[in-house]
Structures are given as C-alpha cells and as structure tokens.
Amino acid sequence: MSDATDTPNTKQKVRSAEVATDILKALASLTPATSLSRLAEHLGMPASKVHRYLQALIASGFAEQNPATNHYALGREALRVGLAALGSMDVLKQAALPLSQLRDALNESCFLAVWGNQGPTVVSIEPAVREVTVVTQVGSVLPLLHSSTGLVFCAFLPERETQALRDAEYSALPAREQQALPRLLAQVRAAGMHHVHGLLLPGVDALSAPVFDALGRIVAVMTVVGPSSMFHAEADGPAAQALRDAAAGVSWRMGHGLRQD
The missing domain is CATH 3.30.450.40 (GAF domain)
Incomplete structure (x- = not known):
C-alpha cells in the first residue's frame, strides 16, 4: 500500500513550497527590490513561472510589488517571520x-x-x-x-x-x-x-x-x-x-x- 505522503498531489505541494522558498530567498538576496527579469535570471526559472508564484506570495503578504516601478520585494509577513526568528536567537x-x-x-x-x-x-x-x-x-x-x-x-x-x-x-x-x-x-x-x-x-x-x-x-x-x-x-x-x-x-x-x- 502506498504511503499517503508519496501521492503525486503531495509531492507537487512539496515542490511548490520549495519553489516559493527559493523565490523568497532570492528576494532577500536582491534587496531592497528587483525586477521580474532579474529575479527570474537569478533563479534560473522562466519569468512566467516566477510571476505566477509571486502573485501567490503577494496575496499571502510575503511579497509586494511597487506600483511605480513594478519591482518586487519582501512583504510584511516575511519581515514578521524574520523578526520572530531573530527574537528567538539566544x-x-x-x-x-x-x-x-x-x-x-x-x-x-x-x-x-x-x-x-x-x-x-x-x-x-x-x-x-x-x-x-x-x-x-x-x-x-x-x-x-x-x-x-x-x-x-x-x-x-x-x-x-x-x-x-x-x-x-x-x-x-x-x-x-x-x-x-x-x-x-x-x-x-x-x-x-x-x-x-x-x-x-x-x-x-x-x-x-x-x-x-x-x-x-x-x-x-x-x-x-x-x-x-x-x-x-x-x-x-x-x-x-x-x-x-x-x-x-x-x-x-x-x-x-x-x-x-
């Protein structure tokens, strides 16, 4: 019997989470903000794929887009998580x-x-x-x-x-x-x-x-x-x-x- 964690749907979710994490790390590396093309080049991913993930990250507050420049940056939720991690360091x-x-x-x-x-x-x-x-x-x-x-x-x-x-x-x-x-x-x-x-x-x-x-x-x-x-x-x-x-x-x-x- 196959373990539920090995289903294609579960593997896809894990892979999606990994891609989203890679994009967040890239946004952190390219601070304070970056263009879609530069972000895609940095990740080695098609711009269309990066854009799709960015929309999900923006919706959840982990990324944001400047309407004047169209550049992307880390959002308030990413900042909150980062501050929580720093605060827990002893x-x-x-x-x-x-x-x-x-x-x-x-x-x-x-x-x-x-x-x-x-x-x-x-x-x-x-x-x-x-x-x-x-x-x-x-x-x-x-x-x-x-x-x-x-x-x-x-x-x-x-x-x-x-x-x-x-x-x-x-x-x-x-x-x-x-x-x-x-x-x-x-x-x-x-x-x-x-x-x-x-x-x-x-x-x-x-x-x-x-x-x-x-x-x-x-x-x-x-x-x-x-x-x-x-x-x-x-x-x-x-x-x-x-x-x-x-x-x-x-x-x-x-x-x-x-x-x-």
Missing part, C-alpha cells in the same frame, strides 16, 4: 555546543562573556579537563582595558556604550599605553580577535574573538585561557584559528552575514 544557547567543542579540541578553559551593566560579564564556562586549569566564575566581570575579552568588546562596541568604563580605567594606564590604545583597538578590529600574555593574571595567556548578530553588532566574546607554560596564545597559531572558527560558527547561527547592505 547567544548563550547558540554558543553552548561550540564552546564545549572548542574546549574539547584545545583542552583549555573556554568561556563566553556578554556586555552587562558593569562591563564584560562571564555567562558560561567550559573548564579544561586536566589537573592544571585556569577557571573564572560565571558572573565575573572582567576589566575593559586589562583583559583580552574586554579589549575585544572595546574594539567592536559603539564608543558611547563603553565610554564610562573606558574613562574609569583609562586614567590608570601608563602614559605609553594610553597613547597606544587607539592603535591597539584598530589592530583588534583588523585581526578580528585579540591575544594577551599575562595581562590580567601573571602566567596566564588568553585569546578572545567576537560573536556578531544578524545586524553586525557584537553580542558576545568567546575566550580561551590557559597557563603560559602550556597554552600558546598566538594570533597565527592553531588555537587562534580554532577560536576564530568557533566564533564565526556562532555568529553564523546568530544570523551574521545574512544582512544585505
């Missing part, structure tokens, strides 16, 4: 598995920090599984200018958000470090990460990389810490590459890279 949840996988790969303590009321705040930790470990605590607030985590936040957050904490710590810096700070932050942005040797704690090295959301905003920092005698926190080393990959993966899960400028 960086702590999205980073949980990648953080533990990074710890397993490096066997060094790894943690995730977010920007809190007092500054960089540790919200999740995966300690190294060995006798010598370097562990901070959930809820710990790290200095802005004296930790790799803080410096990454300082480099990527809007200045207005870090100004108060930055001013409080800046005066305690030696004059040479005050002068070098703008250049250091530019280097962090260019490298997409930061590494320190004994900056916060003597004998402890750290690597930190930013996590971004769909709007390109920094929402967290992933950090690997370990004793200098065992952990090689070099910007071009294998640990740094593993951290970059992990942070980029979490950013992807948060929707980073999907925005079309």
Whole structure:
C-alpha cells in the first residue's frame, strides 16, 4: 500500500513550497527590490513561472510589488517571520555546543562573556579537563582595558556604550599605553580577535574573538585561557584559528552575514 505522503498531489505541494522558498530567498538576496527579469535570471526559472508564484506570495503578504516601478520585494509577513526568528536567537544557547567543542579540541578553559551593566560579564564556562586549569566564575566581570575579552568588546562596541568604563580605567594606564590604545583597538578590529600574555593574571595567556548578530553588532566574546607554560596564545597559531572558527560558527547561527547592505 502506498504511503499517503508519496501521492503525486503531495509531492507537487512539496515542490511548490520549495519553489516559493527559493523565490523568497532570492528576494532577500536582491534587496531592497528587483525586477521580474532579474529575479527570474537569478533563479534560473522562466519569468512566467516566477510571476505566477509571486502573485501567490503577494496575496499571502510575503511579497509586494511597487506600483511605480513594478519591482518586487519582501512583504510584511516575511519581515514578521524574520523578526520572530531573530527574537528567538539566544547567544548563550547558540554558543553552548561550540564552546564545549572548542574546549574539547584545545583542552583549555573556554568561556563566553556578554556586555552587562558593569562591563564584560562571564555567562558560561567550559573548564579544561586536566589537573592544571585556569577557571573564572560565571558572573565575573572582567576589566575593559586589562583583559583580552574586554579589549575585544572595546574594539567592536559603539564608543558611547563603553565610554564610562573606558574613562574609569583609562586614567590608570601608563602614559605609553594610553597613547597606544587607539592603535591597539584598530589592530583588534583588523585581526578580528585579540591575544594577551599575562595581562590580567601573571602566567596566564588568553585569546578572545567576537560573536556578531544578524545586524553586525557584537553580542558576545568567546575566550580561551590557559597557563603560559602550556597554552600558546598566538594570533597565527592553531588555537587562534580554532577560536576564530568557533566564533564565526556562532555568529553564523546568530544570523551574521545574512544582512544585505
């Protein structure tokens, strides 16, 4: 006996849904609006077929057509669904598995920090599984200018958000470090990460990389810490590459890279 899900009618509905989804993805890629001919070319479909599906999408609110230009764009329903998806994204949840996988790969303590009321705040930790470990605590607030985590936040957050904490710590810096700070932050942005040797704690090295959301905003920092005698926190080393990959993966899960400028 044939399963009901295998009927020609069901297969046709599934195929229609796939085509409609492809058209919505194409509209997202060709934002803010596009012509029918360009959309059809992008999809590799006959314009007549694309037009037929567009009419159905317009009727359901997932697409719209500008009467002045006849160009097509995503509709309000597509926006509503997108906003709902963004609202459901939790960086702590999205980073949980990648953080533990990074710890397993490096066997060094790894943690995730977010920007809190007092500054960089540790919200999740995966300690190294060995006798010598370097562990901070959930809820710990790290200095802005004296930790790799803080410096990454300082480099990527809007200045207005870090100004108060930055001013409080800046005066305690030696004059040479005050002068070098703008250049250091530019280097962090260019490298997409930061590494320190004994900056916060003597004998402890750290690597930190930013996590971004769909709007390109920094929402967290992933950090690997370990004793200098065992952990090689070099910007071009294998640990740094593993951290970059992990942070980029979490950013992807948060929707980073999907925005079309």
